[in-house]
Amino acid sequence: MADLRFTNFSFFLVLFASLLVAASCRGHSRNALFIFGGSWNDVGNNNYMETAIKANFLPYGETFFKNATGRASNGRLVPDFIAGFAKLPLIPPYLSPDNNEFTNGLNYASAGAGALTETNVGMTIGLKTQLSFFKFTKKHLDVKLGEAKTKTLLSRALYMFSIGSSDYITFATHKKTELPSYAREEYVKMVIGNLTDAIQVINMSW
Numbered sequence: 719m720a721d722l723r724f725t726n727f728s729f730f731l732v733l734f735a736s737l738l739v740a741a742s743c744r745g746h747s748r749n750a751l752f753i754f755g756g757s758w759n760d761v762g763n764n765n766y767m768e769t770a771i772k773a774n775f776l777p778y779g780e781t782f783f784k785n786a787t788g789r790a791s792n793g794r795l796v797p798d799f800i801a802g803f804a805k806l807p808l809i810p811p812y813l814s815p816d817n818n819e820f821t822n823g824l825n826y827a828s829a830g831a832g833a834l835t836e837t838n839v840g841m842t843i844g845l846k847t848q849l850s851f852f853k854f855t856k857k858h859l860d861v862k863l864g865e866a867k868t869k870t871l872l873s874r875a876l877y878m879f880s881i882g883s884s885d886y887i888t889f890a891t892h893k894k895t896e897l898p899s900y901a902r903e904e905y906v907k908m909v910i911g912n913l914t915d916a917i918q919v920i921n922m923s924w
């Protein structure tokens with residue numbers, strides 16, 4: 719198991735074709751940050767899952783947090799810096815029991831996640847499930863703030879994605895995916911198609 723875990727992480731940290739998309743609205747200051755994706759963006763969701771894909775041990779976290787937080791980094795991740803630049807607090811993981819203050823946004827990213835449901839299935843929160851968590855958050859916001867304020871909040875928020883590397887790794891290694899028999903072009907189209915769908919779902923959610 720330790721070997722598997724290590725192999726996964728050395729892969730995750732390599733620069734594979736990954737995608738950072740910031741879809742947001744015209745010129746307003748950002749009041750909230752909603753974060754999706756894999757290990758580059760996971761700030762601790764996998765800590766709350768039964769999975770071998772975890773970064774909850776040192777030296778992860780040792781330079782900034784002085785402890786392992788679940789981030790696959792010794793320090794902060796890009797969403798942490800973006801939150802800082804936007805003068806927001808660190809955006810907590812969705813699965814954390816301490817995520818009660820979610821009017822600044824939430825982080826749904828899960829190390830190992832892909833745009834395709836089949837990628838690392840059962841070991842991570844795939845993009846579709848991340849979107850369903852986002853929809854739960856919207857419902858909670860509707861109750862907490864009212865629908866009009868929620869609409870404003872969501873339309874001015876910043877949405878970050880970093881996903882795709884695990885889809886391509888699993889395809890390239892023909893492991894841990896139930897979709898190994900596609901042609902490359904077809905597979906890439908499915909990855910991009912599912913990511914595009916996700917962005918559209920978010921775009922239509924306010």
Ligand SMILES: *[C@@H]1O[C@H](CO)[C@@H](O)[C@H](O)[C@H]1NC(C)=O
Pocket residue numbers: 774785786
């Ligand atoms: C460090 O992290 C471990 C595991 O997540 C936790 O059990 C421990 O309480 C943490 N220590 C501090 C000082 O936060």
Ligand SMILES: *[C@@H]1O[C@H](CO)[C@@H](O)[C@H](O)[C@H]1NC(C)=O
Pocket residue numbers: 834835836907908909910911912915
């Ligand atoms: C999304 O991925 C699934 C496989 O998980 C695939 O069957 C489907 O065609 C993809 N959707 C798009 C729009 O490409």
